[in-house]
Amino acid sequence: MSLIFTSLIYLVLFIILTIKELITDRYDHDIDQFMYFGSRLLHGELIWTTEFDDKSPIVQYIFSLPAALKNTSVFVLITLIVSIIAALMGYLMLKDILQNSSLELNKKTNKKIICFGTILYLTLLVSIHGSLHHINAISSSLCLITIAITYLNRNHNNKILLNISAITSAISISIRPYYLLNIIVLPIWINIREGISTSEKKSSVEIEKLYRYIKDQTNWILMLIFYIILFNITPYLWTGHLSDFLSGIK
Numbered sequence: 173m174s175l176i177f178t179s180l181i182y183l184v185l186f187i188i189l190t191i192k193e194l195i196t197d198r199y200d201h202d203i204d205q206f207m208y209f210g211s212r213l214l215h216g217e218l219i220w221t222t223e224f225d226d227k228s229p230i231v232q233y234i235f236s237l238p239a240a241l242k243n244t245s246v247f248v249l250i251t252l253i254v255s256i257i258a259a260l261m262g263y264l265m266l267k268d269i270l271q272n273s274s275l276e277l278n279k280k281t282n283k284k285i286i287c288f289g290t291i292l293y294l295t296l297l298v299s300i301h302g303s304l305h306h307i308n309a310i311s312s313s314l315c316l317i318t319i320a321i322t323y324l325n326r327n328h329n330n331k332i333l334l335n336i337s338a339i340t341s342a343i344s345i346s347i348r349p350y351y352l353l354n355i356i357v358l359p360i361w362i363n364i365r366e367g368i369s370t371s372e373k374k375s376s377v378e379i380e381k382l383y384r385y386i387k388d389q390t391n392w393i394l395m396l397i398f399y400i401i402l403f404n405i406t407p408y409l410w411t412g413h414l415s416d417f418l419s420g421i422k
Contacts, residue, residue: 179288182295189298193248199305203244206307210235220420221413229404229417230346231307244305251310255297258313261320263290268324307347314344315351322358326366335395342399356396359389 193199209225212218213236219225225232238246266286270277277285293316297309321337341355363385408417 175284175288179284179291182288182291186291186295186298189295189303190252193298193304194245194252199244200302202302202307203247203305206231206235206247207239207244210237210239214240218407218411218413218416221416224420227307228346228349229407230343233403234307234310234347248304251304251313254310254317255294255304255313258316258320259290259294261317261324262293263287265320265323266290311344311347311351314340314347315355318344318355319358322362323365326362338392338395338399342396342403345396346400346404356393359385359392 205225206227209219209223209227209232212223213232217223219227219229219232234250235247237250238244263286266289267282270282270285297312298304300306300308302308318337318341321333321340325333325337341351345352345355405414405417408414
C-alpha cells in the first residue's frame with residue numbers, strides 16, 4: 173500500500189511540475205541561446221558558418237520548430253512526448269527484467285514495482301535542473317529508449333528496431349556526448365545479462381559466440397558513427413560548408 177501511495181505522490185508532483193513547465197515564462201537562460209540558433213537555421217544559417225555555438229547541429233535542428241512558433245513550450249511538449257515514450261519503453265523493459273529474474277514476486281507486487289519505477293523516472297526528469305525546458309531531459313529519454321529497445325530486441329535481432337535504437341542513440345549522443353560510453357557498451361551489457369560466456373561451455377562454442385559478439389559490437393559502433401555523421405554533417409555537405417563544420421568541431 174505504501175508503494176502505491178508513494179507512486180501517487182510522485183505522479184501528482186510530475187503533473188504539477190509538467191504543467192508549470194508548459195505555462196511558465198521563466199526557464200534556464202540556455203534556452204534563449206538555443207532558440208536564437210534555431211531562428212538562425214530558419215534563415216538558412218547553420219551554426220559555425222558565421223557564429224559559434226558549443227552545441228552540436230542537432231540542437232539547432234530541434235529548436236528550429238520552437239523558434240518558428242516563437243514559443244519555448246513547443247520544445248517542452250516535444251520533450252514531454254519523447255519522455256513519455258521513454259517511460260513506456262522503460263516500463264516494458266523493467267517488466268521483462270522482473271519476469272525473467274529469480275525474484276519470487278506475485279503479479280500484484282510486480283505491477284507495483286514497475287509502475288513505481290516508471291513514475292519515478294518521469295518525476296526525477298521534471299525535477300532536475302532546467303526540468304523539461306532543458307536539453308538534459310530529452311537526451312536522457314532518448315538514451316533510455318535506446319537501452320530499452322536494445323534489451324527488448326536482444327532475442328529477436330529485428331533490423332528495424334536496431335536502426336531505430338541507433339537513430340535515438342545518435343541523437344542522444346549528439347545532444348549530450350557523455351552518453352557515448354554507456355550507449356556504446358550496450359552489446360557488452362546484453363552479453364553479460366544473457367550469460368554468454370561460462371566456463372562450462374565448450375571452447376568451440378565459446379569461440380563462435382565470441383566471434384558473434386565482436387561482430388555485433390563492431391556493427392553497433394559502425395551504425396552509431398553512420399547516424400551521427402548523417403544527422404550532423406549532411407546539411408553542411410549539402411550547402412557546401414563542410415570546412416565550417418570541421419572548424420566548429422575543432
